[in-house]
Amino acid sequence: MASARREPAAPRSTGPAGKWCKLRTAGDRGLRAWAALARDLLPAACTRRRSLSGTTPARRWVALTALFTLALTLRLIAIDRSYDIHVDECYYVSISRSVAAGDGPAFQGDYFALHPPALFAVMAVVLRLSGDTGDPAGLLTAVLSVRPVSACIGAVTVVAVTALLHRAVHAPIAWTAGLLLTMDPFLNRFDSRAFLESQAMAATVLGLLVLARLPATARRRAVTGAAAGGLFAVAVTTKDWYALLSFVPVTLLAVAGGRPARGMRLTAAAVTAAGYGLYVGVTAATGAWDAWRQQKLDGLARALGVNQLTGFNSPHNTTDLHERLVARADLFAVSYSLILLGACATFWLLWFRHRQPARYAGSPARSVITACAGCTFTALPYTVFFGTLEEQMFYPPLVAGVLALALTADAARPWDGRKCPGRRTPRRQVAALPLLFVALALVMDARVWAEVHTRRDDAHRRLVDWVTAHVPPHQVVAATDDTVPLVLPRARSQKWSVPAHEGGRRAHYVVVSRQLVEQGYTLIDPASYATLSRRAALVHREPGPTAGALEVYDVRSLMGS
Incomplete structure (x- = not known):
């Protein structure tokens, strides 16, 4: 009698990973069973993750220090000539000078409240230590002197993201x-300029890093929540918009989550609100409430797109987002790809979090990363299509997108790195695709870094030197944009048209930024610029990737002088 064929027995495995495989193959989808298993599984997974890193905490700190040094070095090299002066830098440093002088946040004597003063206070300390005198003629030098501060803070963001991912994913993915x-x-x-984004993002990620671990006692959880809330308060008092990355996701986690993490997160949200409330209270106490309220309402109208003064959606801007993306693709192709892939990864993580909550049980780091990325990419479409969209708006999605991509890459791996029964192992070709993408991305970024840091992009500084050397002090220089009068105080902002007498006041030279004319951000329209270039003598031209070209025209013959 022929013996009956027997099915091959499933591989026997022990421990939490074996229990996980048996649960998967048995088809049990009960949430309670998954959550119960997670209590045994997560500690083993965390231990496995630490063993995969192959480093002790001391060695990890050494590696993070090396990463910080590399990030800072790449940002500091040729920082004064690789990125031209931006008008916002001039505004922020002027306000910081006012703070350093004890006059509070003010620009040219008017109270400034469009953005909170946390970064201005930091730059004020740096300016005081550097011996800045507040001379308007030295504003350009002051801007260049505070740029290393932003570079240092940007390097902190890199390290904070890596440390945060170390608590959520395998070490190779984090690195x-x-x-x-x-x-x-x-x-x-952006980290190489005196912008708000570096400090706001660094404080946000550091706050998330603090919340990425759940202390054992209630007292420690309260201290942890207060520390994270203090960091979030720095973020929202640097730029209000960053509440969407800090206060909002933490509050949502506190409402939707369970104990004991709820109390810690509520504490963080409360301290964040208290920090911003303190800023508002000090503003009201100093008698600036009316100006603050009016400027905040104007800023809210701009953010919502009700008042489109600047940005790609502004009617004054002749360059739309698509044209700018295409024009910058040679420099930022990898960055744009990371944002797009990060958006896809974020929405997949939200779905994954809903379908498999056990994978998040006991892992605060995974929860805060998913919540932060979810809030970021939920708000981005509105900003792109309806709000005031400017280039710096893509800074948070880039960081959040990389966090989401790393978490997605880790979630696609088996928990203990071994194959479960009934689960196919991906083909090597498919598994190698992320590695190929990363290698290609790093090579492309290295090429862009070398190109940017070996060229000269300091047209405004060279323009100041040329005017100082070749234009007599008694002759008037007219500027048709906002940046030139700030870096060259002898130049006056003046609406210009041809015939010249329509421009109002008399001038001997006119400075025009060709790129700003094309984008619609100058006091001279394209038709008048074309006439000026035909009728006036071009006496000097400073080319630059950012400004396009700064052109100096001698208009004395047009003015009859």
């Missing part, structure tokens, strides 16, 4: 994400 942010040309561009 890969850190390298991508270290080399990213878009982040380098």
Whole structure:
């Protein structure tokens, strides 16, 4: 009698990973069973993750210090000539000078409240230590002197993201994400200028890092929540918009989550609100309430797109977002790809969190990353289509996108790195695709870094030197944009048209930024610029990737002088 064929027995495995495999193959989808298993599984997974890193905490700190040094070095090299002066830098440093002088946040004597003063206070300390005198003629030098502060803070963001991911994903994925942010040309561009984004993002990620671990006692959880809330308060008092990345996701987690993390997160949200409330209270106490209220309402109208003064959606801007993306693709192709892939990864993580909550049980780091990325990419479409959209708006999505991509890459792996029964192992070709993408991205970013940091993009500084050397002090220089009068105080902002007498006041020279004319951000319209270029003598031209070209025209013959 023929013996009956027997099905091959499933591989026997023990421990939490074996229980996980048996649960998966048995088809049990009960949430309670999944959550019960997670209590045994997560500690083993965390231990496995630490063993995969192959480093002790001391060695990890050494590696993070090396990563910080690399990120800072890449941002500091040629920082004074690789990125031209931006008008916002001039505004922020002027306000910081006012703070350093004890006059509070003010620009040219008027109270400034469009953005909170946390970064201005930091730059004021740096300016005082550097011996800045507040001379308007030295504003350009002051801007260049505070740029290293932003570079240092940007390097802190890279390290904070890597450390945060170390608590949520396998170590190789965390280090890969850190390298991508270290080399990213878009982040380098903003971290190498005196902008708000570096400090706001660094404080946000540091706050998330503090919340990425759940202390054992209630007292420690309260202290942890207060520390994270203090960091979030720095973020929202640097730029209000960053409440969407800090206060909002933490509050949502506190409402939707359970104990004991709820109390810690509520404490963080409360301290964040208290910090911003303190800023508002000090503003009211100093008699600036009316100005603050009016400027905040104007800023809210701009953010919602009700009042489109600047940005790609502004009627004054002749360059739309699509044209700018295409024009900058040679520099920021990897950055744009990370944002797009990060958006897809974020919405997949939200679905994954809903379908498999056990994978998040006991892992605060995964929860805060998913919540932060979810809030960021939920708000981004409104900003793109309806709000005031400017380039710096893509800074938070880039960082959040890399966090989401790293978490997605880790979620696609088996929990203990071994194959479960009934689960197919991906083909090597498919598994190698992320590695190929990362390698290609790093090579492209390295090429962009070398190109940017070996060229000269300091047209405004060279323009100041040329005017100082070749234009007599008694002759009037007219500027048709906002940046030139700030870096060259002898120049006056003046609406210009041809015939010249329509421009109002008499001038001997006119400075025009060709790129700003094309974008619609100058006091001279394209038709008048074309007439000026035909009838006036072009006496000097300073080319630059950012400004396009700064052109100096001698208009004395048009003015009859």
